[in-house]
Amino acid sequence: MTEEKITNWVAPDDKTGEFKRGQSQFRNFIKKGGEFPPEAGRYHLYVSYACPWAHRTLIVRKLKGLEDIIPFTSVHWHMQEKGWRFATAEDKEEDVKAEGVTKDPVKGHEGYQHLREIYFQVDPEYEGRFTVPTLYDVKQGKIVSNESSEIIRMFYSEFDDLLPEKYKNVKLFPEALQTQIEETNDWTYNDINNGVYKSGFATTQEAYEKAVITLFKSLDRVEKHLKETEKEGPYYFGKEITEADVRLYTTIVRFDVVYVQHFKTNIKTIRADYPYLHQWLRNLYWRVPAFGETTEFTHIKRHYTKSHTQINPFSVTPLGPEPPILGLHEEVEAVRWALERAKK
Numbered sequence: 001m002t003e004e005k006i007t008n009w010v011a012p013d014d015k016t017g018e019f020k021r022g023q024s025q026f027r028n029f030i031k032k033g034g035e036f037p038p039e040a041g042r043y044h045l046y047v048s049y050a051c052p053w054a055h056r057t058l059i060v061r062k063l064k065g066l067e068d069i070i071p072f073t074s075v076h077w078h079m080q081e082k083g084w085r086f087a088t089a090e091d092k093e094e095d096v097k098a099e100g101v102t103k104d105p106v107k108g109h110e111g112y113q114h115l116r117e118i119y120f121q122v123d124p125e126y127e128g129r130f131t132v133p134t135l136y137d138v139k140q141g142k143i144v145s146n147e148s149s150e151i152i153r154m155f156y157s158e159f160d161d162l163l164p165e166k167y168k169n170v171k172l173f174p175e176a177l178q179t180q181i182e183e184t185n186d187w188t189y190n191d192i193n194n195g196v197y198k199s200g201f202a203t204t205q206e207a208y209e210k211a212v213i214t215l216f217k218s219l220d221r222v223e224k225h226l227k228e229t230e231k232e233g234p235y236y237f238g239k240e241i242t243e244a245d246v247r248l249y250t251t252i253v254r255f256d257v258v259y260v261q262h263f264k265t266n267i268k269t270i271r272a273d274y275p276y277l278h279q280w281l282r283n284l285y286w287r288v289p290a291f292g293e294t295t296e297f298t299h300i301k302r303h304y305t306k307s308h309t310q311i312n313p314f315s316v317t318p319l320g321p322e323p324p325i326l327g328l329h330e331e332v333e334a335v336r337w338a339l340e341r342a343k344k
């Protein structure tokens with residue numbers, strides 16, 4: 001028997017070498033008249049700025065104008081043997097300066113150091129993983145959900161009665177597009193969102209190659225889609241932002257910055273090889289505050305490279321690429337050169 005470690009993403013004796021993501025354990029829903037009714041200030045959202053799944057919830061919280069209704073706390077980026085921890089007074093300013101990186105502010109949680117303490121407070125026998133995002137009901141001392149795909153759907157509509165018209169009208173899963181969005185989610189999740197993890201955590205050459213080839217086939221598919229639909233609008237499905245943008249963005253914004261080197265997803269980069277994806281990404285980052293303002297590159301870079309000791313045992317963080325994201329109309333040198341040549 002090999003030792004079970006929280007930071008071993010694939011068990012060292014697993015012959016397949018494949019990363020297998022576990023199921024989220026808390027799957028309740030916020031619903032009017034239910035056990036978890038919508039109420040301002042009642043629910044607390046725990047996230048990590050580093051985590052792409054948690055990032056979904058921060059983006060939707062802002063897109064839907066839920067800032068005053070659902071407060072949040074981000075854990076420190078460093079995940080070690082006891083899992084995510086809260087920030088302390090000893091932490092460096094640069095690591096905790098983003099909004100919400102504080103100790104656990106919830107009443108009754110005084111002195112909590114790790115996210116796991118919340119899971120054990122809710123269920124002393126809990127045996128699952130201690131993941132972000134976690135949506136917590138302060139009133140009942142229960143976890144509503146730790147599944148990002150379901151938390152964002154609650155945010156889409158369940159608090160609408162408490163929101164001004166402007167935000168009620170933000171429809172991230174509009175009826176006319178539901179089938180297309182679900183179909184896109186299916187392969188985007190398996191091949192891209194989770195695909196980068198399958199590539200990076202693989203412990204055999206075969207498992208890695210299978211994942212990384214599938215990942216790039218699907219990125220090519222996204223590129224083709226964005227190229228073909230360019231005239232319809234800047235977003236994945238045209239003129240309005242939808243769930244498809246939210247779910248793709250949190251992986252793509254981390255891609256060149258971390259995944260290319262840390263997860264070995266280096267067949268191509270977004271900035272040099274995928275012009276349509278690159279433009280789509282920068283448009284969201286620079287023009288839509290819910291995306292740009294919730295993207296914290298310090299947390300993203302440091303978390304992966306310093307927490308995943310199974311793949312980076314010395315926790316050295318590479319300095320590049322600089323800048324982590326290019327300006328709206330900036331290009332890498334080779335692309336700029338090619339564009340200028342084409343004009344002549």
Ligand SMILES: N[C@@H](CCC(=O)N[C@@H](CS)C(=O)NCC(=O)O)C(=O)O
Pocket residue numbers: 006024050051052053054083129130131132133146147148149
């Ligand atoms: N399916 C979950 C996945 C969440 C997840 O895996 N979060 C990671 C961070 S990116 C985590 O907290 N991992 C801690 C652990 O597994 O111990 C969701 O989408 O909410």
